[in-house]
Amino acid sequence: xxxxxxxxxxxxxxxxxxxxxxxxxxxxxxxxxxxxxxxxxxxxxxxxxxxxxxxxxxxxxxxxxxxxxxxxxxxxxxxxxxxxxxxxxxxxxxxxxxxxxxxxxxxxxxxxxxxxxxxxxxxxxxxxxxxxxxxxxxxxxxxxxxxxxxxxxxxxxxxxxxxxxxxxxxxxxxxxxxxxxxxxxxxxxxxxxxxxxxxxxxxxxxxxxxxxxxxxxxxxxxxxxxxxxxxxxxxxxxxxxxxxxxxxxxxxxxxxxxxxxxxxxxxxxxxxxxxxxxxxxxxxxxxxxxxxxxxxxxxxxxxxxxxxxxxxxxxxxxxxxxxxxxxxxxxxxxxxxxxxxxxxxxxxxxxxxxxxxxxxxxxxxxxxxxxxxxxxxxxxxxxxxxxxxxxxxxxxxxxxxxxxxxxxxxxxxxxxxxxxxxxxxxxxxxxxxxxxxxxxxxxxxxxxxxxxxxxxxxxxxxxxxxxxxx
Amino acid sequence: xxxxxxxxxxxxxxxxxxxxxxxxxxxxxxxxxxxxxxxxxxxxxxxxxxxxxxxxxxxxxxxxxxxxxxxxxxxxxxxxxxxxxxxxxxxxxxxxxxxxxxxxxxxxxxxxxxxxxxxxxxxxxxxxxxxxxxxxxxxxxxxxxxxxxxxxxxxxxxxxxxxxxxxxxxxxxxxxxxxxxxxxxxxxxxxxxxxxxxxxxxxxxxxxxxxxxxxxxxxxxxxxxxxxxxxxxxxxxxxxxxxxxxxxxxxxxx
Ligand SMILES: Nc1ncnc2c1ncn2[C@@H]1O[C@H](COP(=O)(O)OP(=O)(O)OP(=O)(O)O)[C@@H](O)[C@H]1O
Ligand SMILES: [Mg+2]
Numbered sequence: 200x201x202x203x204x205x206x207x208x209x210x211x212x213x214x215x216x217x218x219x220x221x222x223x224x225x226x227x228x229x230x231x232x233x234x235x236x237x238x239x240x241x242x243x244x245x246x247x248x249x250x251x252x253x254x255x256x257x258x259x260x261x262x263x264x265x266x267x268x269x270x271x272x273x274x275x276x277x278x279x280x281x282x283x284x285x286x287x288x289x290x291x292x293x294x295x296x297x298x299x300x301x302x303x304x305x306x307x308x309x310x311x312x313x314x315x316x317x318x319x320x321x322x323x324x325x326x327x328x329x330x331x332x333x334x335x336x337x338x339x340x341x342x343x344x345x346x347x348x349x350x351x352x353x354x355x356x357x358x359x360x361x362x363x364x365x366x367x368x369x370x371x372x373x374x375x376x377x378x379x380x381x382x383x384x385x386x387x388x389x390x391x392x393x394x395x396x397x398x399x400x401x402x403x404x405x406x407x408x409x410x411x412x413x414x415x416x417x418x419x420x421x422x423x424x425x426x427x428x429x430x431x432x433x434x435x436x437x438x439x440x441x442x443x444x445x446x447x448x449x450x451x452x453x454x455x456x457x458x459x460x461x462x463x464x465x466x467x468x469x470x471x472x473x474x475x476x477x478x479x480x481x482x483x484x485x486x487x488x489x490x491x492x493x494x495x496x497x498x499x500x501x502x503x504x505x506x507x508x509x510x511x512x513x514x515x516x517x518x519x520x521x522x523x524x525x526x527x528x529x530x531x532x533x534x535x536x537x538x539x540x541x542x543x544x545x546x547x548x549x550x551x552x553x554x555x556x557x558x559x560x561x562x563x564x565x566x567x568x569x570x571x572x573x574x575x576x577x578x579x580x581x582x583x584x585x586x587x588x589x590x591x592x593x594x595x596x597x598x599x600x601x602x603x604x605x606x607x608x609x610x611x612x613x614x615x616x617x618x619x620x621x622x623x624x625x626x627x628x629x630x631x632x633x634x635x636x637x638x639x640x641x642x643x644x645x646x647x648x649x650x651x652x653x654x655x656x657x658x659x660x661x662x663x664x665x666x667x668x669x
Numbered sequence: 670x671x672x673x674x675x676x677x678x679x680x681x682x683x684x685x686x687x688x689x690x691x692x693x694x695x696x697x698x699x700x701x702x703x704x705x706x707x708x709x710x711x712x713x714x715x716x717x718x719x720x721x722x723x724x725x726x727x728x729x730x731x732x733x734x735x736x737x738x739x740x741x742x743x744x745x746x747x748x749x750x751x752x753x754x755x756x757x758x759x760x761x762x763x764x765x766x767x768x769x770x771x772x773x774x775x776x777x778x779x780x781x782x783x784x785x786x787x788x789x790x791x792x793x794x795x796x797x798x799x800x801x802x803x804x805x806x807x808x809x810x811x812x813x814x815x816x817x818x819x820x821x822x823x824x825x826x827x828x829x830x831x832x833x834x835x836x837x838x839x840x841x842x843x844x845x846x847x848x849x850x851x852x853x854x855x856x857x858x859x860x861x862x863x864x865x866x867x868x869x870x871x872x873x874x875x876x877x878x879x880x881x882x883x884x885x886x887x888x889x890x891x892x893x894x895x896x897x898x899x900x901x902x903x904x905x906x907x908x909x910x911x912x913x914x915x916x917x918x919x920x921x922x923x
Contacts, residue, residue, distance in 0.1 A: 612762075616722070621759035623743040624719050624752075625773040625827065632744075635772055639763025639810065 214436030214467055216309065217409060220302050222328075223288030228412070229279040230383060232256065238284045238385065242351050247362075255371045255381030262375040270528055272499050276473055281414045281445055283383045285328040292324070292334035292349055299325075303332045310436065312405050319651055320432075321400035322347045326417060327407050329385040336402070344393040345429075347402055350418045353389030360391055364422055368451035368481045368507070376475040376501075380416045380449040387417030387448065392427035392458075401430040401463070401649065406446075408437035408472070414445035421451070423458035423486075430461040432652065439469040443498065446472055452480035452488055456510065459487045465652055467659055468497035470527055476502045479534070482542075484510030491648060492519040494529050495659050503561055505534030508542035515544040520641050520656070523556030523588075524663050532561035532593075533577075537603075541572040548579040549641050552588035553667045560592045568599035575605045582640045583613045584633060584667065612640075634664040671697045671734045673718070673751075673835045673866060678729035680710075680717050680891075687713045689891035690729070697834060697866040702877055704870075704902060705888035706910045711870045712756050714888075715837040719753040720746045733835075748777055750834030754824035754841050756870075761811040766823065767793065769811045770830050777831075796829040800856045817844030825856045836860070837868045842876040854879030874906040889913050 226237045232253060239249045264273050293299045296313050307313065307325050316323040322336035324347070336347040346357060354361045371381040388404045408415050423429050437444060446468065454460045460480060468474055474497040480488030490504035506515025517533035535544035550558035558581060566573045575598065581590035590611055598605040614636045622632035637660050638645070645653045673695040680688035687710045695701050705711055717724045718731055720743035730737050738746050761769065770793065775784045793807065800822055812820050821841050828836055838857070842850055857880050861867070869880055877885070877899055885902045887895040887910070894913045895901065 615759070618759045618761055620719075620721055620743060621755065622761065622769075624747050624755075625769070625831065626744055626747040626776040627772055628742075628744050628776070631772065631776060635764050635769070636761065639761060642763045 214310070215439050215469060217438040218302055218306055220287060220409060222285045222410070224284065224286045225282065226284035228282055230256065230281070230283050230379075234283050235382060238383065241284070241286070242385070244351070244354070245358075248354060251366070251371075252382050255378050258372045259375060259378035259382055262372070262378060265375060269501060270499055270530060272528065273473075276443060276445060280412055282410065282412055283414055283416070284385060285410050285413060286330040287327070287332070291352070292331035294333075294335050296333060299332050303327050306407060306409065307333070307405065310405065310407070315403070315651070319400060320403045321398055322402040324349065324388050324404040325407070326386040326404065326415075328410050328413060328415065331386055337400075340398060340400075343396045343398075345396060345398055346389065346391040348389055350387045350389045350420060351385065353420070357389070357391065360422060361389065361420065364451065364453050365420055366451075368453060368479050369449055369477050373477060376447045377449050377477040380418060380447050380477070383414065383416045384418035384449065385416060387419040387450075388421070388431070389419070390421040390429060390431065392423045392429045394424040395426045397428040398430070401432045403432045403434070406433065406435040408435075408444055408446065411440045411444065412442055414447065417448045419448065419450040420453075421460060421462070422453045423455060423460050425455045426457040427455075428459040430463065430649075432463040432465070432649075434465050434467070436467050437469045437472055440471055442471065444472045446474045446476070448476045448478075450476070450478040454480060454482045454486035454488050456483050457485045458483075459489075461489045461491065462504075463491040463648065463652060465493045465495075465655060465659075466497070466500070467495050468500075470496055470498050470524065472497045474500040474502065476500075478502065478504040480504075480506045480515070482506055482508050482510065482513035482515055484539075485512045486510060487514040487516070489516040490518070490533075492517065492531070493656055494519070494521040494531055495663060496524070497527060497529075499528045499530065501530045503532040503534050503563070505536065505563075506544060507536045507538055508544065509538045511539045512541045513539060514542070517546045517548070518644055518647060519548045520644055521548075521550040521558050522637075522660065522663055523550065523552045523558040525554030525556055525667060528557045528559070530559040530561065532559075532563070534563040535565070535575055537566040537570060537573045537575070540570050542570075543574045545575070546577040546579070547644060549582070549644060550579075550590060551582045551584065551637050551640065552590050553584045553663065555587050555589075557589040557591075559590070560594070562594045562596070564594075564596045564598065564605060566598045566600065566603045566605065570600055571602040573603040577605075577607045579609045580640070581611045582637065583611065584637070630665045630667070633667065634661045637664060670863070671834055671866070672732070674732040675714070675718070676730045676732060678717070678731065679727045680713060681725050681727050682723060686727070687724075687891050688717065691888075691892055693886065693893065695835065695866045695868055698863040699883040700861065700867040700869060700880060702869045702871060702882040702885045702899075702902065703888050704872065704885065704905055709888045710891040711888055712839050715753055715839045715868070715870060718837060719743055719751060744776070752828050752831055752833030752836045754821070754828055754836065754838045756839040756843075758812050758820045758824055760813045760815075762813050764811050765808050766811055766826070767807040770827060773827070773831060793830065796826055799829065799859060800826055801852050802826060818846060818849050821845055822849065822853055825853050829856060829860060832860070834864065835866045835868070837870070839870045840872065841869070842871055842873060850876065851879060874902040877902050887913050
């Protein structure tokens with residue numbers, strides 16, 4: 200246990216470092232058709248992608264900022280000042296760490312990625328700003344026919360699978376930021392698991408932002424063919440900058456008949472990152488898509504992982520933990536769209552607001568009238584640490600028809616000064632007492648995580664709470 | 670021998686004075702009982718010693734072996750060896766007894782030192798056996814959904830694990846049935862010794878048959894009005910507090 204703890208010593212402070220890197224490719228600031236041409240040329244992309252990007256750019260520019268319902272802080276993103284593509288040269292990720300250039304490698308070494316790979320992962324992709332510096336899959340897993348590579352490579356090497364699903368779960372115009380990602384995407388993972396193959400260890404991607412005034416737009420597409428199973432884990436950090444940085448990913452999951460996909464995120468962004476991510480999974484007959492989403496850090500996170508249950512008896516699940524530290528806003532939730540009979544979905548969301556932190560839950564559950572035997576369960580619990588902390592819940596539940604059931608529970612609780620005193624009386628500092636309460640609050644969810652990630656999450660919570668008391 | 674000395678302590682909450690010049694000397698190796706009517710300030714005394722932030726010490730001092738602890742945070746006092754078994758213990762949702770006590774013990778170790786897990790569990794089980802608590806309690810959240818008696822037993826379990834120098838037991842007997850009272854008293858007695866001083870707050874002489882005190886103090890209106898041996902408790906039981914109340918204090922109307 201303590202061994203894993205040292206291996207996974209990725210804490211808030213640990214992510215806060217930056218080595219200077221020479222960028223060979225830099226698309227400059229601002230996003231227009233020229234930027235897109237630059238990205239396409241550098242990447243050597245086919246024409247259909249160039250067109251796809253340009254169409255997306257139009258949609259992005261047309262769509263208004265969603266400030267009619269979302270935070271006005273979005274207005275503080277100055278799109279013209281952001282750099283949309285930065286890479287070191289070599290758009291092809293390396294297959295061994297030895298080949299990764301020293302100045303990039305030391306970042307990932309410091310984050311402990313190569314050790315984790317040796318210890319418990321089936322494959323790793325490490326993205327540095329716009330491109331993956333490293334991508335490798337364990338030989339045994341590759342032999343089963345599992346494909347794990349960057350999305351840039353995948354669209355060239357496996358166009359038949361890639362094109363079939365790319366942009367199908369999340370259309371370009373889904374929202375302003377999915378359009379932005381579709382215009383500027385670079386990096387992210389592509390995974391294909393052949394029928395019946397169960398990948399026993401997780402595949403992991405690590406997204407690292409190193410440059411200031413930069414936007415990271417990775418694009419991930421995971422397809423589990425019939426009866427296949429895969430777990431994917433995603434970690435992310437950035438150093439603390441003085442200016443805002445943008446992270447806007449699109450993640451599409453496709454679980455074909457009887458397949459299972461579990462997608463785990465432990466996000467640890469520094470607190471000037473705007474994190475605006477669209478994530479959705481498609482679950483066919485008897486398939487299961489499960490999102491486990493931990494949002495720590497960032498300035499503003501907007502993320503509502505969703506599952507469209509398209510086949511009979513499909514299951515969708517979102518387990519989410521959001522920790523809104525001082526000055527942060529975690530606007531998170533889940534979308535469950537029932538589109539077949541006997542589909543079931545489960546949402547468990549726990550948020551913690553510290554100091555002036557604000558946690559918002561937005562949920563959408565849709566069960567149309569013509570369906571039968573559908574079930575949704577939604578639980579959302581908020582914990583407020585200080586009197587200045589804030590939480591809001593906006594559930595939108597549209598459950599029609601008589602044969603469908605929906606259960607919704609919500610709670611807001613506060614760590615009382617008597618509880619803190621009680622714990623302090625036993626010898627714990629105020630920060631330790633708060634950490635313990637917060638860990639207690641999320642404990643039942645954390646138990647569902649792979650051990651390596653639950654240890655990391657606990658550490659992150661401890662550090663966040665330590666910083667929150669004077 | 671160590672001393673916990675309360676020296677002419679005045680304590681207020683808001684502008685209301687609750688302790689009004691209270692003095693007490695508790696050395697290790699002794700058990701002192703405090704009895705007194707409802708609202709006389711017994712729990713206030715215990716919480717002030719533990720450093721509860723709601724109360725203001727307006728004058729006087731609390732000395733731990735000659736050193737004032739008034740400026741110390743509650744957790745520092747606890748680590749120094751002060752333990753309070755609460756009259757109304759808080760519930761800590763989601764935090765198991767095992768994890769809670771582990772964190773509390775870990776907090777007492779020097780930086781970089783890890784609590785040894787097997788030794789810890791051995792000790793935890795030993796103390797639970799002493800208090801006749803089923804093992805299943807270790808995985809229950811601290812005090813959450815506990816019966817009144819279970820909460821009190823859990824307080825004593827914590828005391829047994831943390832082995833304080835000075836233990837303040839605030840109405841640990843209330844809510845206990847007669848069998849539980851015997852078990853808990855047995856647990857408390859097993860912690861008695863030359864290294865430990867105890868302050869036992871109770872309303873019932875019965876407890877003092879099991880935990881026999883060296884001294885009994887009667888507290889009325891924020892002061893100790895009478896001190897004696899355990900016979901004093903018998904007198905209180907027979908005669909109530911009327912003889913000890915100070916009507917003039919009410920007349921002054923603080
Ligand atoms: N936090 C507080 N706010 C307001 N008044 C308080 C507070 N704490 C204590 N008091 C008041 O101080 C007085 C003493 O209370 P305390 O709890 O110390 O009495 P006690 O002797 O322990 O009584 P009991 O035997 O009922 O437990 C009471 O009148 C009580 O209402
Ligand atoms: Mg009391």
